[in-house]
Amino acid sequence: MIRVAIVDDEPLVRTGLATILGSAPDVSVVSGCGGGDAVEAVRRHAPEVLLLDVRMPDVDGLTVLRRLAGLPGAPAVAMLTTFDATAYIDEALRAGAAGFLMKNTAPDQLVQAVRVLAAGGSLLAPEAAGPVIGGYLKARRPDDAARRIEPLTAREREVLALIGGGFTNRDIARRLYLAPSTVKDHVSSLLSKLGGLNRVQAAVVADRAHLVTDSIEKFGAPRP
Structure with a gap:
């Protein structure tokens, strides 16, 4: 429940x-x-x-x-x-x-x-x-999103891309074959590296960094 x-x-x-x-x-x-x-x-x-x-x-x-x-x-x-x-x-x-x-x-x-x-x-x-x-976008330069994701590991970028695509932690765990606790750790780490953003703001960064299109092409859109 x-x-x-x-x-x-x-x-x-x-x-x-x-x-x-x-x-x-x-x-x-x-x-x-x-x-x-x-x-x-x-x-x-x-x-x-x-x-x-x-x-x-x-x-x-x-x-x-x-x-x-x-x-x-x-x-x-x-x-x-x-x-x-x-x-x-x-x-x-x-x-x-x-x-x-x-x-x-x-x-x-x-x-x-x-x-x-x-x-x-x-x-x-x-x-x-x-x-x-x-x-949020008005306050950011066009190249800012690409710069902000530079500190992220390859796995963190994958997770961020899926966040941007609207996937929950449980969805991400299934698609990346990870434990939910591992996904949670990746999310916490990447949000911190992005400057303490919350999940919604991080999704905007993912979209601006052109990560979302690739993730949807690879994994499809999340189910409603």
Whole structure:
């Protein structure tokens, strides 16, 4: 079972999300609370995935995200947002968010998103992808991606290419015939060498360095 916690200041939103996720046979919602109780809820219930509202009146989502960064075994965090909150995207990704979901995400897509996050993947709602990629690329010179991947080993470049292609750690392990723990080590190492980027930003670097096309030609696209 994938253990999920939901942090939102509106009880109705928490209940709705919990109902949707609870209908999936492989998902268990272990906690629902507001921002002020989020860190304690994570400590107590040890969720694998946390759905975290960006804007809350007591303790906002970005503050919660920063506090979680210091916890051992912190969950994968997807920020819950609305169309008018895209200004928070870059800051949240820098603070360690694994992705962004719109609050009106379709039920089946929400369940699949949780599975992707639990498997070590990352995701962006289409509404969030444009601001993230556009802003990130705008701040980089065209040749910067090639320069940034120079310190990576050949294996790390393979892993980065698959990250850029949308593969989860589990997918990467199968395709490269590696243990999942080995893939996790490679991911941690390459993210560090890239300057402490998160997974979404690393995927952009992979695309800009022309690694993604080769990986999809070799391994195919990931299954939905």
